[in-house]
Amino acid sequence: MIALAAVSMFTACAEKVEGPVDPYSVNWTYLRPKNVPTKVITCTDAGELVAMFSTQDTVLTYVQCTKPAPKNINTTFAIDENLIEAYNKANGTNCILLENVSLVSNTLTVEAGKYVSSDTLKITYNEAALKEYFVTFTEAAEFLVPITMTSVSDGGTMSETNSIYLYYKLQIKTAEQTEEPIGQLYDRTNVIFKVDGVEEPSLKDGSTGTDVYFGTGVELFIDLGAQIQLTDIRFRPYYDYWYYMFKNVTVEMSADGQTYFDAGTYELYSAYDYYITWFGPKNVRYVRMNTSGYQYSSSYKPWISEVEIYVKK
Numbered sequence: 001m002i003a004l005a006a007v008s009m010f011t012a013c014a015e016k017v018e019g020p021v022d023p024y025s026v027n028w029t030y031l032r033p034k035n036v037p038t039k040v041i042t043c044t045d046a047g048e049l050v051a052m053f054s055t056q057d058t059v060l061t062y063v064q065c066t067k068p069a070p071k072n073i074n075t076t077f078a079i080d081e082n083l084i085e086a087y088n089k090a091n092g093t094n095c096i097l098l099e100n101v102s103l104v105s106n107t108l109t110v111e112a113g114k115y116v117s118s119d120t121l122k123i124t125y126n127e128a129a130l131k132e133y134f135v136t137f138t139e140a141a142e143f144l145v146p147i148t149m150t151s152v153s154d155g156g157t158m159s160e161t162n163s164i165y166l167y168y169k170l171q172i173k174t175a176e177q178t179e180e181p182i183g184q185l186y187d188r189t190n191v192i193f194k195v196d197g198v199e200e201p202s203l204k205d206g207s208t209g210t211d212v213y214f215g216t217g218v219e220l221f222i223d224l225g226a227q228i229q230l231t232d233i234r235f236r237p238y239y240d241y242w243y244y245m246f247k248n249v250t251v252e253m254s255a256d257g258q259t260y261f262d263a264g265t266y267e268l269y270s271a272y273d274y275y276i277t278w279f280g281p282k283n284v285r286y287v288r289m290n291t292s293g294y295q296y297s298s299s300y301k302p303w304i305s306e307v308e309i310y311v312k313k
Contacts, residue, residue, distance in 0.1 A: 183231030190225030247293025
């Protein structure tokens with residue numbers, strides 16, 4: 001009887017005491033790690049879409065198990081907006097959910113005896129809706145599509161590696177160098193050009209043989225004679241030899257000559273036949289520019305012969 005009681009006590013204790021789970025005995029089911037590159041969207045400050053990522057179905061990753069599946073293991077997925085707050089906190093971002101994105105299928109299967117799903121996680125985009133959406137932004141923005149595993153069928157156990165994050169960055173472009181102006185040439189008869197405070201009519205005389213020195217730190221001031229919708233500016237160096245062009249220019253503009261706004265800093269290409277183009281025409285009368293650097297070397301000083309102004313057509 002004593003022996004029987006001892007066995008009963010041992011059995012009771014064995015039912016209540018659980019040892020640690022051996023992680024190697026679990027068939028963990030997880031998303032294979034994948035580096036998903038940033039997708040960039042570019043719009044102009046005039047509300048036009050310049051560039052957008054490919055909207056073909058995007059293949060992301062497989063589902064994998066740490067052991068062969070004892071039978072078909074089905075996993076389901078969803079886009080989960082609730083993950084964004086934690087992502088922003090961990091990465092110092094300010095993402096919002098990118099809408100008009102959906103999963104091609106919310107289920108992936110690891111077939112019996114296999115480690116990896118035969119299919120991949122994929123997403124698709126509503127391209128037309130996205131284009132309409134992006135151009136409504138007037139400032140840069142960050143977007144996120146967080147995709148997470150929501151369930152795993154019998155035979156597998158969900159791992160902590162169960163989510164993937166798609167990051168998108170919208171940039172607003174105010175200007176760039178272009179090969180063709182978007183505006184039409186402006187009559188410079190009443191335009192006043194001053195270089196370091198000295199009026200220089202040769203910058204509008206139509207000749208590339210008359211020029212003005214533009215060394216490092218030179219300021220070009222332009223009074224357009226009236227408030228116009230400025231779209232482009234073109235610099236022409238001495239006889240259109242590109243190596244007489246300065247390298248960098250910082251631009252400020254003003255409607256009243258008192259309050260100026262930053263219109264960008266540009267590193268010019270090694271050519272004279274490029275234009276600085278502002279996508280959203282600027283309603284201004286005064287332009288202030290500071291130039292610096294050498295296009296080729298200090299042996300070829302910057303000498304500018306003409307400054308062309310373009311206005312909205």
